[in-house]
Amino acid sequence: MTLELVVPGRGSPVSSASPPYQGHRYPVEVIAHCVWLYHRFPLSFREVEELMLERGVLVSHETVRRRCAKFGQIHATGLRRRRPRPGDTWHLDEVFIKINGEWRYLWRAVDADGTVLDILVQNRRDKTTARRFFRRLLKTTPAVPRVIVTDNPRSHGAAHRQVMPFVEHRSHKGPNHRAENSHQPTRQRERAMKGFRSVGATQRFLAAFSGISPHFRPRHHLTTAPGYRAEMTIRFAIWNQITRAAGRPAEA
Incomplete structure (x- = not known):
């Protein structure tokens, strides 16, 4: 997942955000990245806080908890709407x-x-x-x-x-x-x-x-490494569309 992390000033709103994000301190990309980390990997809120700090984002574990509680179900519902029709x-x-x-x-x-x-x-x-x-x-x-x-x-x-x-x-x-x-x-x-x-x-x-979590768990054993990477690229693109978090690649 590519991510350009910019920490806004205290109290500044998210610019050009969809209604669920309006009024939040952090950009859409930061919120979506926290939600992805917490639901994709077996991490605690404090561990997500630490990983975000390594990326240059100062966010408390309590903020991570609140954002995951608010946006986790919103993003999950968006992903379910994009799923293929279930089997019979x-x-x-x-x-x-x-x-x-x-x-x-x-x-x-x-x-x-x-x-x-x-x-x-x-x-x-x-x-x-x-x-x-x-x-x-x-x-x-x-x-x-x-x-x-x-x-x-x-x-x-x-x-x-x-x-x-x-x-x-x-x-x-x-x-x-x-x-x-x-x-x-x-x-x-x-x-x-x-x-x-x-x-x-x-x-x-x-x-x-x-x-x-299942959205980012394709059946790796059923495909080749290039096929797996291509599938994951598609799934990340869908995630970015769902979360409205598509942005420019982060600089190395």
Whole structure:
């Protein structure tokens, strides 16, 4: 990612910025770079602060936290709108996560390519929660699946019959590898953050994280090095369009 870092004077607005950026002290490029660092790599806010300092930008970890909270979901939503249409086979799974010392369920849906369609943090794994997640999926995803694959709880079948009776449902006792593999980046981030603090904050962070992080994780093992670099160049260009952060290359 190229970045020309210019630290404005205290209180100066962002020039030529879109409405979400207006009134902020730092340029669009700086805000977008902080959001990218925090959601792409397992970094703390203080580590992002340190990396920005190395680039010549004086920004506190609290400012990084506020900007990531405000713009993370905005940028993730923009990326989701630019994604290709999801495949017609969706995989659903839930996993335990600990929030403030208590166990909660993280519901996740991915398509056959592993693209995260949506996530939902809930207290239970019952029919009501499954129905809520199914309805949320249909509302937020611009497609209808041909097949839904889940594990074997009865709650999934009951919710499916109420919300998606027109969709084929495949359930089994074995592992749902496609969905389970998609939990791994979340597990890595959970360890780096030393756990989550609240249900609301966890939902907001994971919603942004699941939209931003996978965008910069193409399947490297399926392509050549030149092909991977070309793909990443395209993805950075999309990110710059989404964040309105396209600028001139930073000087060495």
